[in-house]
Amino acid sequence: MRVFIALMLFFSTLFSKDILSKEKEKLFNFQKEIAEKEAKKQKTKWISPLYINASFSKNSPVGGVGTKIRDFYISWRQDLFRSGGIFYAIEYAKALRNSNLLNIDLKRASLIKRAYILKAQIERDNLKLEKLKLLLENRKIDVLIVKEKFKAGNADIARLNETVLREDETREDIVTLKNILKGEVFELKKLIGDRASLEMKYEDIPLLSKEEYIKNSIEILIKRSEIDAKREALSVKKASYLPKVSFDGRFGYQNISSFSKEDGRDYSFGFNVKMPIDYNEKRDIEISRLNYLQSKLLKEDRERELSLEYDKRLNSIKSYEEKIELAKKREKLYKELYDFTKEQVKAGMKTNWDLKSLSNSLKIQKLEEKIQKYNILIEKFSLYFDTVK
Numbered sequence: 540m541r542v543f544i545a546l547m548l549f550f551s552t553l554f555s556k557d558i559l560s561k562e563k564e565k566l567f568n569f570q571k572e573i574a575e576k577e578a579k580k581q582k583t584k585w586i587s588p589l590y591i592n593a594s595f596s597k598n599s600p601v602g603g604v605g606t607k608i609r610d611f612y613i614s615w616r617q618d619l620f621r622s623g624g625i626f627y628a629i630e631y632a633k634a635l636r637n638s639n640l641l642n643i644d645l646k647r648a649s650l651i652k653r654a655y656i657l658k659a660q661i662e663r664d665n666l667k668l669e670k671l672k673l674l675l676e677n678r679k680i681d682v683l684i685v686k687e688k689f690k691a692g693n694a695d696i697a698r699l700n701e702t703v704l705r706e707d708e709t710r711e712d713i714v715t716l717k718n719i720l721k722g723e724v725f726e727l728k729k730l731i732g733d734r735a736s737l738e739m740k741y742e743d744i745p746l747l748s749k750e751e752y753i754k755n756s757i758e759i760l761i762k763r764s765e766i767d768a769k770r771e772a773l774s775v776k777k778a779s780y781l782p783k784v785s786f787d788g789r790f791g792y793q794n795i796s797s798f799s800k801e802d803g804r805d806y807s808f809g810f811n812v813k814m815p816i817d818y819n820e821k822r823d824i825e826i827s828r829l830n831y832l833q834s835k836l837l838k839e840d841r842e843r844e845l846s847l848e849y850d851k852r853l854n855s856i857k858s859y860e861e862k863i864e865l866a867k868k869r870e871k872l873y874k875e876l877y878d879f880t881k882e883q884v885k886a887g888m889k890t891n892w893d894l895k896s897l898s899n900s901l902k903i904q905k906l907e908e909k910i911q912k913y914n915i916l917i918e919k920f921s922l923y924f925d926t927v928k
Contacts, residue, residue, distance in 0.1 A: 558651050560732025570643045578636030585628050587617045592791070612791020612805065619786055619810075624778030631771035638764040645757045650730055652924035656917050657727040663913035664720050670906040671713045673899040678706035680896045744919045746856070747926060749849045753842055755926040762838035769831040776827040782814040852918045859911045859918075866911065870904035877901055 559567075594610040618625070685702045688694035753759060788808035795801045817823070877897040883889035 558654055559647070559730060562732065563650065563730070567643060567647050571640060574636065574639040574643060578632055578639070581632035581635060582629055584632070585618065585621075585625050587615065590614045607794075607796040609794040610791065612789055612793075614789040614791075616787045617785060618783055620784040622778045622781030622783060624775055624781070624783065627771050627774035627778055631768060631775055634764055634767035634771050638761060638768055641757065641761045641764055645761060648757060648924055652920060654727060654730045655924065656920050657723050657730070659913055659917050659920065661720060661723045661727065663910055663917075664716060664723065666906050666910050666913070668713065668716050668720065670903050670910070671709060671716060673903050673906075675706070675709045675713065677896050677899050678702075678709050680892045682706055684892060744916060744923055746919055747922050749846060749853075752849050752922055752926060753845050756845055757925060757927060758841055758845070759838065760927065762834070762841055766831070766834045766838060769827075769834040773824075773827040773831045776824055780815055780817065780820045780824070782812055784810060784812050786810055849922065852922055856915050856918050859914045863908050863911045866904045866907040870901060870908070873897055873901040873904060 590613065592610070592612050592614065594608075596608045598606045598608075621628075681702050682699075685694050685699050689696065689699045747755075786808070787810070788806075790806040791804070793802065793805045877894070880889050880894050880897055884891060884894050
């Protein structure tokens, strides 16, 4: 399973491997290495340690003969059979390893997703800034036109004030958007470090079906691995209350110096069978069983939530697509008006201000289409980077 996860997590030809900062990549590598070593330790934790013992003692009683004793021996107490507990402990270690590694992959995937979304937001918001600048030009033209009408008595002061306020509001929107852009650039640099930019192939981002999204969700994979771990933990718990067979052995050397000197090898070994009778056995096993059932329920609940999240994002994508269609309709209208006004300017019936305003409005609609495409892309990123490929 780990090989599969390693191959799919954003290392495809669509995206570069080197996305996050070097420091963050090193951090994730350390976390994976720790998880791997911890898993290996858990896998062999059932093997008892071998003890090496050495001692020296001297006894010198009053009026008696002193005694010196030197001991050196190796001892080992090892469970040989735990009614399946050893097998379940190994399986539990494997399941826990998968869960821990998947959690690390999920954290890394979330940062990669965040980096791509920020990059897309920066490019989108630059288009928004360009759009606002064109809108500001139109606001200035409106002020000039209304001001001339006011001087000629064809507009009142309220209309002039309203036009000036609209220009000021657009200026404030530009200031606000510039500040947002600076914040997005700062957040992106925190993620990618010294890397200049990200290569993004927008056309290669597919829109996953709901079934694919839920089935291949990294979160659901984690929930499945947690279910496996809880199931094996339950089996280990049950086995801990069943009979087990263990070996107990000792081999060593002893030297005794007193009236005479004695030394030689000393060894012993044996087997024992034991089974605990615990008043809380049923409660202890029941707790493990409930933890296992809870993990299954958590998976089902998360699948339900992901289904709703998918519907929400799909609805947003449809809304953005509708906005693109509306922008295209407005673009067609402004193109007709621009061509008409261009001829009217040549004939002296319209002013260059009118033509410039329509030209800006035409450009604004084209930018609006691009902005909504970025919004769709961001929604696709949110779905794509949450799944395995």
